[in-house]
Amino acid sequence: MAPRTPLTLITGPLGAGKTTLLRHVLEVVPRRLAVVMNEFGEIAIDSRVIEGKHVRLAELAGGCVCCTLIGEFAAAVTELLDTADPELIVVETTGLAEPEALVFDVAERLERVRLDGVVAVADADMLARFPELGHTTRLQLEAADLIVLNKRDLVSPETLGAVTARLEALNPHAPVVATERSRVDPELLFGLDRRRPPAPPHAVHAPEFEAWSHAPGGPLDRACFTALADRLEAHGVYRAKGFVRFPEGSALFNYVRGRWDLEPFPDQDTVLVFIGRQGRLDRTGLAAALEACRRP
Amino acid sequence: MALIDRLQRVSDTIWEIPPTAKAGMRVPARIFATERLVREMDQAVYEQITNVATLPGITGYAFCMPDGHSGYGFPIGGVAAMDVEQGGVISPGGIGFDINCGMRLVVTGLTYEEVKPHLRRLVDRLFERIPAGVGSTGFLKLSRQEFRRVVEEGARWCVEHGYGWPEDLELTEEGGCIAGADAGKISERAVDRGFNQIGTLGSGNHYLEVQVARPENVFDAKLAAAFGITLPDQVVVMFHCGSRGFGHQVATDYLQTFLRVMESKYGIRILDRELACAPFDSPEGRDYFAAMKCGINMSYANRQVILHRIREVFQEVFGRPAEALGLRMVYDVAHNTAKLETHLVDGRPRRLLVHRKGATRAFGPGMDGLPARYRETGQPVIIGGSMETGSYLLVGVPQGAQAFYTTAHGSGRTMSRTQARRQWRGEKLQKELEARGIYVRTASWSGLAEEAGAAYKNIDDVVEATELAGLSRRVVRFVPIGNIKG
Numbered sequence: 001m002a003p004r005t006p007l008t009l010i011t012g013p014l015g016a017g018k019t020t021l022l023r024h025v026l027e028v029v030p031r032r033l034a035v036v037m038n039e040f041g042e043i044a045i046d047s048r049v050i051e052g053k054h055v056r057l058a059e060l061a062g063g064c065v066c067c068t069l070i071g072e073f074a075a076a077v078t079e080l081l082d083t084a085d086p087e088l089i090v091v092e093t094t095g096l097a098e099p100e101a102l103v104f105d106v107a108e109r110l111e112r113v114r115l116d117g118v119v120a121v122a123d124a125d126m127l128a129r130f131p132e133l134g135h136t137t138r139l140q141l142e143a144a145d146l147i148v149l150n151k152r153d154l155v156s157p158e159t160l161g162a163v164t165a166r167l168e169a170l171n172p173h174a175p176v177v178a179t180e181r182s183r184v185d186p187e188l189l190f191g192l193d194r195r196r197p198p199a200p201p202h203a204v205h206a207p208e209f210e211a212w213s214h215a216p217g218g219p220l221d222r223a224c225f226t227a228l229a230d231r232l233e234a235h236g237v238y239r240a241k242g243f244v245r246f247p248e249g250s251a252l253f254n255y256v257r258g259r260w261d262l263e264p265f266p267d268q269d270t271v272l273v274f275i276g277r278q279g280r281l282d283r284t285g286l287a288a289a290l291e292a293c294r295r296p
Numbered sequence: 297m298a299l300i301d302r303l304q305r306v307s308d309t310i311w312e313i314p315p316t317a318k319a320g321m322r323v324p325a326r327i328f329a330t331e332r333l334v335r336e337m338d339q340a341v342y343e344q345i346t347n348v349a350t351l352p353g354i355t356g357y358a359f360c361m362p363d364g365h366s367g368y369g370f371p372i373g374g375v376a377a378m379d380v381e382q383g384g385v386i387s388p389g390g391i392g393f394d395i396n397c398g399m400r401l402v403v404t405g406l407t408y409e410e411v412k413p414h415l416r417r418l419v420d421r422l423f424e425r426i427p428a429g430v431g432s433t434g435f436l437k438l439s440r441q442e443f444r445r446v447v448e449e450g451a452r453w454c455v456e457h458g459y460g461w462p463e464d465l466e467l468t469e470e471g472g473c474i475a476g477a478d479a480g481k482i483s484e485r486a487v488d489r490g491f492n493q494i495g496t497l498g499s500g501n502h503y504l505e506v507q508v509a510r511p512e513n514v515f516d517a518k519l520a521a522a523f524g525i526t527l528p529d530q531v532v533v534m535f536h537c538g539s540r541g542f543g544h545q546v547a548t549d550y551l552q553t554f555l556r557v558m559e560s561k562y563g564i565r566i567l568d569r570e571l572a573c574a575p576f577d578s579p580e581g582r583d584y585f586a587a588m589k590c591g592i593n594m595s596y597a598n599r600q601v602i603l604h605r606i607r608e609v610f611q612e613v614f615g616r617p618a619e620a621l622g623l624r625m626v627y628d629v630a631h632n633t634a635k636l637e638t639h640l641v642d643g644r645p646r647r648l649l650v651h652r653k654g655a656t657r658a659f660g661p662g663m664d665g666l667p668a669r670y671r672e673t674g675q676p677v678i679i680g681g682s683m684e685t686g687s688y689l690l691v692g693v694p695q696g697a698q699a700f701y702t703t704a705h706g707s708g709r710t711m712s713r714t715q716a717r718r719q720w721r722g723e724k725l726q727k728e729l730e731a732r733g734i735y736v737r738t739a740s741w742s743g744l745a746e747e748a749g750a751a752y753k754n755i756d757d758v759v760e761a762t763e764l765a766g767l768s769r770r771v772v773r774f775v776p777i778g779n780i781k782g
Contacts, residue, residue, distance in 0.1 A: 013569065014551055074742075096368055096393055096548065100714045101746075109742060126569055129559075132347065134570035135340050135366045 003194035003252055003263040005081060006116035007089040007106050011140040014095030016123040017150040021182035022092055029186045031193070032063045034086035036076070038094050054079045073105055081112055087193050089113060098136055099143045114263075116191050117239075117256045120144035120174070121182060125154040127163045133170070141167065144174045145257040146188060146238070152178040173257050175238045175277050177206050187211070188275065191254035192241040194265065204275055209238070212283050213273040216290045220270060222246045224293035229253075229260045235289070236280035242272035247295055299342035303327075303334070309362075309765035313346055320350035320567065326357040328699070328765040333362050333757060336710065340366035341373075347567045348376050352575070353384020355641055355648055359699050361655050362761035363708030363753060368393070369570030372654035375702045377639065380576040380649050385564065386584055387573035388554070390651035391634050393547040394498075395591030397538030398469075398630030399656075399678035400599045401689065402606065405622025406614070408508045408529040408777065414613050415506070419735050419778035421609045422504060426602055427496040428782040429739030434495030436601055443491035444479035447542070450593030451600035451628075459604040466667045468628040469657070472596045474635075477589035483549050486587075490542025490594060495601035497537045497782040499743055501706075503683060504535035504602070506778035513773035519691055520772050522673045523626050532774060533606055533623075534687055536680045537598060537782070538632065543591035550584040576649050585634075592633060599628055626689070627667075627676040631656045631705035637665075639700050650700050658692035658703040658768045677768050679759060680706045683736065683779045684729065684749030688759050688770060695766035703768035704759070707752040716751040717742050729779075738781035747781060 010018050022035050036055075050057040054076035055067040065084045069076045080089065093099055099118065106115045120141050127133075127149075133141070141147060147167050152160055164176045177184055185205040204211045225244060232240060232255055240255040243265060252265040253272065274286060302317040306326070311334050315321035325345040327334055341364050348370055349358035355377045364373030369389025378384025404411075411418065427434060436459075438446065446453045451472025454460050465472040497504060511528045514520050525532070539546075554572040557580055558564045564573065574581040603625065607618035614621055634651045641648075650657075659666055659675040666675055677690040685707070692701055711719075722741030725748055729736050738744040762768045 014548065015555060074740075094544075094548070096544070096551075100712060101717075104714045104717055105742065130567065130569045132343065132568040134369065134568045135344065136368045136570060 003265065004112055004114040005086065005089060006191055006193050006254070007077070007091060007113040008116045008189060009091050009093060009099060009102060009106065009118045010121065011093045011097070011099040011118060011143060012095065012121035013123065013126070013134070013137045013140065016095070016121040016126070017182040018092050018095070018121045021121055021148060021184070022090065024182050024184070025090060025186060025189065026060065026064055029088070029190070031087040034080050034084050034089045035064065035066045036080070036089065036091040037066060037068055038092060052079050052083060057084060073102065074110055077110055077113060088190060096136060098139045100139065103143055114254070114261060115259070116254065117145045117189065118143050119146050119148060119189055121148045121150055122167065124149050124151050124160055124163050124178070127166070128155055128159045138170070142171050144171060147171065147174050147176045148182060148184050149176050149178045150182050151180070153180045173233070175208065177208050188239065191239065191256065192252060194252060194263070208278055209275055210278050210281050211273055211275045212281055212286070213271065214287060214290060215269065215271040216294055219245045219247045219295050220290070220293040221295050222248070228289050228293060229255060233258050235282040235286050236276040237274045238277065239275045240272060243268035243270060244272070245270045299346060300339065309761050313342065315349065318346045318350070321346055323349050323354050323357050325349045325360070327360040327364065328761060328767060329362040330757065330761045330764070333753065333761055336753070337364055338366050341371045344369070344371045345374060347571060348374055348390070350567060351376065351378065351385055351387065351571065351573060352564060353378035353380070353382050355379045355646065359702065361702070361704040363654070363704045363706055363758045365708045367653065369568060370651070370653050373704065373708065374653045375651065375655045375699060377648040377650045377700050378576060380636065380647050384576050384649055385573035386576045386581045386634060386649055387571055387651065388547040388551050388584070389570050389572065390653050391547070391588065392632035392653045393544045394538035394632055395543030395546060395588055396595035396630040397632040398595065398599070398628060399534060399536050399680055400603060400628040401626040401676070401678045402533045402603060403524040403622065403624055403626055404531045404533065404610065405527070406531045407527055408531055411506070411531045415735055415778055418609065418613045419506065419737055419780065421613060422606065423737035423780045425605050425609050426504060426780065428780055429499055433492040434601065436494045438491050438494065440487050440491050443487055446494065446597050447482065447590035447594045448477045448479050449473055451596040454597050454600040454604070459601050464600060464603065464625050467625040468596055469630060470592070472600060474589045474592045476586055477593050478586035479590055481583045481587040482546055482590050486542055486545035486549065489545045490540060493540040493542065494594070494598050495605065496540060496598070497535070497602070497780065498540050499740065499782040501747060502537040502782040504533065504780045505683065505687070505776050507532050507534055507687060507774035507776050509772050509774055513775070515770040515772065519673055523676050523689060523771060524624060525689070525772050534678065534680065534774065535599070535602060537602065539591040539595040539598065542594050546587050546591050550587065553580055553584070588634065592630070595630065596628065627678060629656055629676070629678055637700070640697070648700065652702055654705045655702050656705045657701060658690070658696050659701050660692045660694040660696050663701070677703055679704060679755070681755030682707055682749040682752040683747055683776060683781065684734070685752070685755050686773055686775045688755065688774070689772045690759065690762070690768040691771050693766060693769050696768065699767055703762045707755040707758055709751055710753050711751045713746040716746045716748055720745040720748045734776050734779060736779045736781065744781050
């Protein structure tokens with residue numbers, strides 16, 4: 001079976017910067033993206049619009065497409081895969097939506113896509129101003145693999161620290177990355193896809209994070225590696241991606257916040273990149289664990 | 297101290313959290329529920345209803361109905377009356393995004409015995425003729441300009457264009473057209489999202505059901521007869537839907553507006569951003585009120601066109617005109633609204649903006665605003681249960697004054713949609729229901745699983761609590777035989 005198309009969900013309250021994040025992603029990610037928006041008017045002005053059965057598509061420069069749902073989500077994603085054949089799908093959910101049902105759909109009911117991550121965009125200024133989080137906002141933040149804490153420029157460093165601590169307490173698994181105008185390194189947002197896997201990064205452009213790439217020579221034992229994948233959080237890993245060669249064949253590996261998968265991928269040597277919060281990434285432990293999985 | 301520990305029992309079905317429980321509360325919070333229902337409520341409901349109690353202008357109490365559960369800002373089941381002459385606010389989170397989401401009940405002159413042989417075909421045809429599902433579009437092809445007229449004129453537009461009978465309007469809240477709707481106050485995006493959705497059920501918990509009034513489920517035969525339930529095993533049609541993407545967009549637009557002006561322009565400080573609001577008597581507040589009324593009218597028009605389709609399908613399946621089949625409306629009442637009403641507070645009449653979110657207006661006998669034929673009886677209240685368990689027709693009562701004449705709206709979820717999806721499979725559920733005599737068609741299997749009966753509170757408990765609390769009284773309980781799920 002062909003590797004599945006990665007799908008990233010973007011959630012977060014109204015006005016936090018979700019659309020700004022989408023614009024940023026379209027600008028900096030050199031891959032053929034399909035962006036699913038509540039309303040594509042904001043991005044796709046003057047584009048050619050194609051009315052489908054379940055999605056309305058607008059073609060953007062560089063082969064990307066922007067679309068809005070006019071049918072059921074699952075049917076729309078299938079139609080999108082068939083008509084636009086994107087490398088990555090990014091879905092913006094409405095600020096009023098509780099993301100859980102969509103996460104469930106993507107993770108468990110859509111066979112042709114892989115849930116690559118749930119990114120919540122939060123507004124540092126708003127979080128500081130309102131003492132209570134709000135029911136829907138809380139559900140959005142709890143569902144996140146990564147929290148983009150936007151509008152850092154509107155608050156003092158002390159306030160930013162306090163808001164970050166509050167988010168970390170609410171969702172201890174999701175790293176918080178502070179941004180202005182939702183400018184976040186896409187390496188944090190996306191894993192590797194099946195088409196033109198880019199070279200793993202040597203650095204992540206966010207001071208809160210560090211990246212470490214490693215290429216242990218020779219094939220790895222599958223059982224040993226999957227056991228390690230289940231323990232990655234303990235090694236301070238937020239996201240990992242790359243290829244792994246097993247004695248029986250090589251695979252594409254994507255990991256985010258405790259959720260991972262391996263998909264068959266032709267003929268690659270093992271090379272992996274691990275991304276973790278600054279100072280928490282356990283390179284020594286990871287190197288030792290990978291070494292222990294090596295098979296002659 | 298946790299809010300639940302501040303809960304005081306006022307009676308067996310009334311619970312109160314005093315204003316001392318949270319800084320900023322202007323009034324106490326009151327929850328109507330049996331002890332079991334109040335204990336089952338999620339903790340967020342207590343937080344939310346006490347947050348509502350801090351809003352400017354709130355009068356009397358912040359109420360929560362027995363089917364209350366947590367929602368965006370306000371709990372679903374929340375009721376808040378704001379004194380508009382005392383700086384009272386209007387808040388989209390207190391209305392809900394599916395503006396004027398509501399219930400319509402239609403009787404037939406047919407009995408279960410007569411319908412049974414045709415049930416499958418009837419439900420199949422209803423499913424084919426009434427679009428359901430997330431992005432469903434209606435058969436009514438409207439230009440954007442015509443749509444703007446529809447949202448100002450509501451169900452009246454539909455009847456004038458042949459989609460219904462004049463008496464349907466009398467039997468709809470506000471005569472099917474609330475005054476003061478202004479299409480100049482809605483965005484182009486809202487029009488985009490709505491103009492092809494008139495006559496569609498939508499998704500989520502929206503549905504259309506064919507039901508039976510069994511003689512043993514008639515609690516008050518005289519009232520039932522006044523509402524049109526006169527035959528043993530009489531078949532009725534009940535449906536639940538709202539203003540679709542249109543209402544959602546209106547709410548989204550104004551939430552953003554309110555977030556911009558609430559603090560900077562009006563100095564309103566709130567605890568939770570989801571409670572974004574503006575003074576009712578402000579340009580932004582009045583604009584939202586006029587736009588929200590477009591949502592109200594859009595939903596009346598939506599339900600009116602669906603009723604027209606139901607009549608067409610019955611005519612086709614039973615080979616007789618809808619008039620001869622007795623397809624008459626009982627009532628159409630919403631449970632996501634805010635309306636200006638006059639209520640007595642401490643013996644004085646006050647103009648109040650009553651927010652009802654997941655709560656149904658339930659006017660008692662003799663009140664203004666009731667159709668002439670229900671003036672004596674009080675207002676019919678339509679309560680949808682889960683698709684497995686049954687639904688109710690209730691009536692408003694004089695004691696309803698204690699909560700600005702409001703009662704529950706449905707059963708309220710006990711588990712999240714995801715939990716329900718993990719527990720049930722839509723395909724299997726459909727077969728089980730069919731074995732029990734309920735024929736279901738759905739636009740989405742996973743959506744069907746979300747609506748499994750056990751994912752909801754027991755509707756009988758909710759309705760009983762409203763009766764014990766003196767909010768409404770039972771008239772008839774209906775059991776489903778056919779269901780179309782959005």
